[in-house]
Amino acid sequence: MSTIAERAAAAAGRTDTTTTVEPGETFTAPAAEPLPDLSGYVPREGEDWDMVPVHIAWLRVRRDIAYIGKGDAYVENGKKKYDFRGYERTVAAFGPITLKHGVSVIPHRVTPSHRDAKSGKGTPMREATTLITWRVYGPKGDFFEMESEGESLDYADKGTAKAQTIAQRVALLVGGLIPTGAPDSDESNIERGEAPVRRATSYLDEICDPHTSAGRLRQIHHELRTTRQLGALVTNEVGDEEAIGDMVVRIGRERAGGGQ
Structure with a gap:
């Protein structure tokens, strides 16, 4: 049986990047696929929203996005340092599914702060930290709120925008309880050494x-x-x-x- 996400992807001629896990099944994350093109996506005719409370609509969104894998890589000097779930991949997964269920995630209150900083090489930079209160609206117009914070460093004027996109990614992933399918961080353990004694x-x-x-x-x-x-x-x-x-x-x- 196809999921709502798969039907939405098929309607737009895309390969879906989400997976639904049935109760009792063991989930194994597949390899990350290329990001889908959402530019031409529209709901199919006859797929009206169910007029349910927002918390039910949000649960349906969570049901249809079983995981978002770490399909993006941070590369430095030609070498991959680590994998992560980027903003575009996260929004690409949430975008059509929230649209299918009549859910909107809107920034309600933005509290930014800035300070001068320097890179490791001493280059002047600007640090931006943004606390955002999000309102998640359901198809009936009711909503609940959640908060997230984003932080970024930038040489020019993009720091605030970067911090806001990070905050949005965090809100969606944490508020949606979306796993990565990757090994748990608790599988490795580093013993903390003794703190130095203050003189x-x-x-x-x-x-x-x-x-x-x-x-x-x-x-x-x-x-x-x-x-x-x-x-x-x-x-x-x-x-x-x-x-x-x-x-x-x-x-x-x-x-x-x-x-x-």
Whole structure:
């Protein structure tokens, strides 16, 4: 039995890139195929939308897009670094299926931020981060909202547009719970090494800062005790040598006394 996605693709003369998995079946992802051409796609006559609530329409979209494989490759200096699911591949999969079910995904609120940055070679760049609230409308006009964030670096004026397309891709893939068919990341494991111990002298500026709260001073004392550095000798605020643990306690008491 063909899926709605397959019938839509056949109507447009395309090879479909989505697969439906029946309950109880074991799914094996096929090799990624070329992106379909959606430019001439229109719903077939007589395929009216079912007037169902938006959450039902969205579930039908999810049902018909069983997976989107990592069919795009990042290439650097002529060598492939990794595979990924790009924006065009994601939209190509969601476009006809959302149209079939009368679903629209519309940006409702866009909150951008920008800052100057540099590439690894020191080239000036512009970093764009965009938080978008999306409204997913169903055929009856009801909707639900979801949020996603995109981030990009660009040399010219395309950073915001890139960040928005990334945010849209994330919203569709995460909101649709769309797997890749690739091996799970938990199949590999890297053990984390011990974090480097912060040196006692690095706390001095924070301890001497009159704006450091009593709670933070207690936390510093705890961190120094945990790393067994309470007895480390440092040069205090008046130039004398003092154990840093004693210094934290003394300054904490002085500030507490001064506030009475």
